[in-house]
Amino acid sequence: METMIFDTALGAFGIGWTEAGVARLQLPGLAPDALVARINRDGAAPGDPSRAIAAVIDRIEDYAEGERVDFADVPLDLGAVSxxxxxxxxxxxxxxxxxxxxxxxxxxxxxxxxxxxxxxxxxxxxxxxxxxxxxxxxxxxxxxxxxxxxxxxxxxxxxxxxxxxxxxxxxxxxxxxx
Known part of the structure; x- marks a missing residue:
């Protein structure tokens, strides 16, 4: 899993993704070191987002600015979810x-x-x-x-x-x- 931390109007988010889609998202509120540790747990490591993941990040930034955003079509990797x-x-x-x-x-x-x-x-x-x-x-x-x-x-x-x-x-x- 690749990850990235990015700033928004609400604070720093962390995102993790696989080839299948977004697998993890960390909401703002953690100290910077804690955010890095949390988003990169279980062997995840920083990476460069694909165009699709960059578009999701853009939507999250827009949401944090108060824009009406719909995430229903975002590809997700829920393979580890019951x-x-x-x-x-x-x-x-x-x-x-x-x-x-x-x-x-x-x-x-x-x-x-x-x-x-x-x-x-x-x-x-x-x-x-x-x-x-x-x-x-x-x-x-x-x-x-x-x-x-x-x-x-x-x-x-x-x-x-x-x-x-x-x-x-x-x-x-x-x-x-x-």
């Missing part, structure tokens, strides 16, 4: 910019609301956050809930704010500030 998690991620890729869902809603789509905790675990194990938009999954009360990226739920709220979403605010009231 079938259950892949099914969760496939559903999540249908949740577009500025939209949200809940852990329970995804579990119902998977056939059993009892899978909510398993959905949460899948979100926490997401190897390519942002591209697979786990930040768009909220708790049942509409609040941010957890987030395994550096900065936790605050990072999730910041990403959602770029998309015009304020977790915990009833629909239709965002513009009025209630």
């Amino acid at each position: 079938d259950f998690n892949r099914r969760c991620y496939a559903l999540l890729l249908e949740i577009g910019w500025g939209a949200t869902t809940s852990y329970g809603a995804l579990a119902r789509q998977l056939g059993d609301v009892g899978l909510s905790r398993a959905v949460g675990a899948a979100m926490g194990a997401n190897p390519v956050p942002l591209i697979i938009p786990c930040h768009r999954v909220l708790a049942s009360d509409g609040k941010a809930g957890g987030f395994s990226a550096p900065g936790g739920a605050e990072s999730k709220r910041r990403m959602l704010a770029l998309e015009g979403v304020e977790p915990g605010v009833p629909a239709g009231q965002l513009g009025f500030g209630f």
Whole structure:
């Protein structure tokens, strides 16, 4: 796996890719040395991105600037991901910019609301956050809930704010500030 670290308006991201596609993405928030160690774990090493990976990096930079970006067509390498998690991620890729869902809603789509905790675990194990938009999954009360990226739920709220979403605010009231 090849990797690269790049700066955005949100901070430094790390990306890892194979010939099949993006295999890993590290969100901003780690110290520089920790970011390098995390993105280059398991034998990964810095490389030069192909045109396709460079285009993904450009989209991430645009997202960080607040531009509406869709990552649903980005080639991914999810070979090390369990079938259950892949099914969760496939559903999540249908949740577009500025939209949200809940852990329970995804579990119902998977056939059993009892899978909510398993959905949460899948979100926490997401190897390519942002591209697979786990930040768009909220708790049942509409609040941010957890987030395994550096900065936790605050990072999730910041990403959602770029998309015009304020977790915990009833629909239709965002513009009025209630």
